[in-house]
Amino acid sequence: MGTVPSALKHCLSYQHLLKEQLWIGEPAAPPPALHPGQEFQISGLPDYVKIVEVGPRDGLQNEKVTVPTDIKIKLINRLSKAGLSVIEATSFVSSKWVPQMADHTEVMRGIERHPGVQYPVLTPNLQGFHSAIAAGATEISVFGAASESFNKMNINCSIEESIEKFEEVTKSARNMNIPVRGYVSCALGCPYEGNIIPAKVAEVSKQLYSMGCYEISLGDTIGVGTPGSMKRMLEAVMKEIPVSALAVHCHDTYGQALANILTAIQGVNLYKVMEAGNFICTALNKKTNSKVAQASFKV
Amino acid sequence: MGTVPSALKHCLSYQHLLKEQLWIGEPAAPPPALHPGQEFQISGLPDYVKIVEVGPRDGLQNEKVTVPTDIKIKLINRLSKAGLSVIEATSFVSSKWVPQIAAGATEISVFGAASESFNKMNINCSIEESIEKFEEVTKSARNMNIPVRGYVSCALGCPYEGNIIPAKVAEVSKQLYSMGCYEISLGDTIGVGTPGSMKRMLEAVMKEIPVSALAVHCHDTYGQALANILTAIQMGVGVVDSAVAGLGGCPYAKGATGNVATEDVLYMLNGLGINTGVNLYKVMEAGNFICTALNKKTNSKVAQASFKV
Numbered sequence: 001m002g003t004v005p006s007a008l009k010h011c012l013s014y015q016h017l018l019k020e021q022l023w024i025g026e027p028a029a030p031p032p033a034l035h036p037g038q039e040f041q042i043s044g045l046p047d048y049v050k051i052v053e054v055g056p057r058d059g060l061q062n063e064k065v066t067v068p069t070d071i072k073i074k075l076i077n078r079l080s081k082a083g084l085s086v087i088e089a090t091s092f093v094s095s096k097w098v099p100q101m102a103d104h105t106e107v108m109r110g111i112e113r114h115p116g117v118q119y120p121v122l123t124p125n126l127q128g129f130h131s132a133i134a135a136g137a138t139e140i141s142v143f144g145a146a147s148e149s150f151n152k153m154n155i156n157c158s159i160e161e162s163i164e165k166f167e168e169v170t171k172s173a174r175n176m177n178i179p180v181r182g183y184v185s186c187a188l189g190c191p192y193e194g195n196i197i198p199a200k201v202a203e204v205s206k207q208l209y210s211m212g213c214y215e216i217s218l219g220d221t222i223g224v225g226t227p228g229s230m231k232r233m234l235e236a237v238m239k240e241i242p243v244s245a246l247a248v249h250c251h252d253t254y255g256q257a258l259a260n261i262l263t264a265i266q267g268v269n270l271y272k273v274m275e276a277g278n279f280i281c282t283a284l285n286k287k288t289n290s291k292v293a294q295a296s297f298k299v
Numbered sequence: 300m301g302t303v304p305s306a307l308k309h310c311l312s313y314q315h316l317l318k319e320q321l322w323i324g325e326p327a328a329p330p331p332a333l334h335p336g337q338e339f340q341i342s343g344l345p346d347y348v349k350i351v352e353v354g355p356r357d358g359l360q361n362e363k364v365t366v367p368t369d370i371k372i373k374l375i376n377r378l379s380k381a382g383l384s385v386i387e388a389t390s391f392v393s394s395k396w397v398p399q400i401a402a403g404a405t406e407i408s409v410f411g412a413a414s415e416s417f418n419k420m421n422i423n424c425s426i427e428e429s430i431e432k433f434e435e436v437t438k439s440a441r442n443m444n445i446p447v448r449g450y451v452s453c454a455l456g457c458p459y460e461g462n463i464i465p466a467k468v469a470e471v472s473k474q475l476y477s478m479g480c481y482e483i484s485l486g487d488t489i490g491v492g493t494p495g496s497m498k499r500m501l502e503a504v505m506k507e508i509p510v511s512a513l514a515v516h517c518h519d520t521y522g523q524a525l526a527n528i529l530t531a532i533q534m535g536v537g538v539v540d541s542a543v544a545g546l547g548g549c550p551y552a553k554g555a556t557g558n559v560a561t562e563d564v565l566y567m568l569n570g571l572g573i574n575t576g577v578n579l580y581k582v583m584e585a586g587n588f589i590c591t592a593l594n595k596k597t598n599s600k601v602a603q604a605s606f607k608v
């Protein structure tokens with residue numbers, strides 16, 4: 001933490017936007033124990049947390065404005081340079097349903113593929129899967145849900161039918177040594193059904209894990225969860241799936257996301273992520289939803 | 300949780316603003332244990348948390364628009380009806396004002412800081428000098444049986460000095476507590492704290508002051524407030540300061556937010572099954588009222604999620 005020297009500020013095309021005093025720094029090392037054995041860390045926290053960046057797909061898909069292909073590619077390239085190891089790039093779904101992702105092939109072909117970085121793409125069915133492979137995808141994702149109603153409204157089939165489709169996709173992917181990530185939507189609540197029982201989340205997660213998904217991302221799709229419901233859901237899921245294969249995807253609709261994430265983990269160069277965020281918000285002509293960014297940029 | 304019946308919606312002057320499907324309800328009782336001894340609650344949480352509503356003072360003070368007195372009164376009345384047991388409407392005092400304040404006040408607050416620079420910039424004296432002044436004020440107040448609440452600003456960081464060492468926060472807190480403050484509110488004035496720094500600071504302060512006398516006043520400037528509050532209540536803190544609609548910006552980070560929204564805190568506490576005695580609907584209504592008067596958008600995410608746009 002400290003001020004950026006003035007000469008340096010002018011050279012950096014982005015730094016001039018930042019305020020003088022910044023609280024953004026490297027991850028804080030825990031202070032040395034004053035007495036042997038004295039713990040300063042919150043107990044049970046991991047040393048490392050992998051961030052899966054879903055802005056280019058989940059984010060842009062849900063923005064009113066569709067950004068041009070070259071802007072998407074530039075965004076993903078900036079995020080790659082920020083040190084993110086997983087960036088969800090696009091979705092191979094019909095452009096009739098998701099026009100924001102219609103340029104999926106161009107995006108996949110146009111992005112820089114940084115070594116050590118994964119660029120998973122969504123593939124709801126075999127057709128999408130084949131298009132994704134043809135476009136150069138090396139990792140895919142499938143989206144289940146813990147709510148029958150949500151599944152019906154979203155992809156017009158029951159949970160059971162969707163699992164069958166995903167099994168086809170996953171089998172093909174595994175035959176080609178392509179890793180598959182599984183998502184479970186509505187893990188903490190459904191916009192149609194309301195509360196979702198943890199056992200249902202565990203059941204769907206288990207089905208996805210058993211068919212070969214290497215990781216299951218548990219999504220609080222409408223952001224209604226709180227630390228208590230997060231804990232109960234994770235306890236149920238962790239009976240079926242090792243915690244090392246779990247991820248959380250928390251929406252911040254009710255401002256609860258960080259508290260929920262903290263609960264889940266009780267168990268990247270940030271500047272560059274902020275820069276990428278500033279880039280895409282300028283392109284979208286909108287204000288960032290990141291409070292850290294709001295606090296750090298000059299208005 | 301469930302939809303409000305249509306007939307009822309039209310009678311309530313405010314309900315028509317709410318969406319069909321709401322996630323706002325009573326505090327969720329923990330589900331009955333399936334097996335004896337099986338715990339569903341997050342361990343170490345209190346049964347009850349007191350909310351100290353600072354919107355009318357800390358919040359409105361930091362809003363660009365000044366609201367007329369009658370609006371302030373109406374806001375405070377609505378917050379009272381929401382079940383909030385403590386609504387901050389107190390003033391800064393210097394010792395010579397105490398007799399006048401005594402006429403109507405039921406409580407006063409004194410504001411210390413854990414940073415010399417912040418103190419100097421804010422009230423133009425050193426920490427030591429300010430403590431002396433507070434001792435005068437507190438003594439007078441206690442002679443009149445007026446309780447005094449102590450605040451420690453910059454508990455997790457200072458806009459001028461940067462990081463603040465926990466031992467300093469503990470030292471200032473102890474001085475305020477020793478002079479007779481019944482409660483010490485530890486303020487993350489610029490919202491830079493994270494769960495780790497909150498924990499380290501509280502560990503230091505709790506060596507000097509019983510946790511029952513502690514409160515946290517977390518700003519949400521960097522979006523960390525709820526995570527920090529959760530950490531504090533897991534360590535036994537039972538009092539949380541917050542502001543309806545997240546009123547009040549941050550004078551040190553232009554364009555950024557300040558106080559954490561009472562609605563968002565209540566949503567989290569309700570979800571955890573913690574009692575507060577406060578009705579979230581009514582706080583949202585009060586928030587809607589004051590934001591309309593201020594012609595601004597609420598900072599509460601719960602309110603944003605619940606009102607029809």
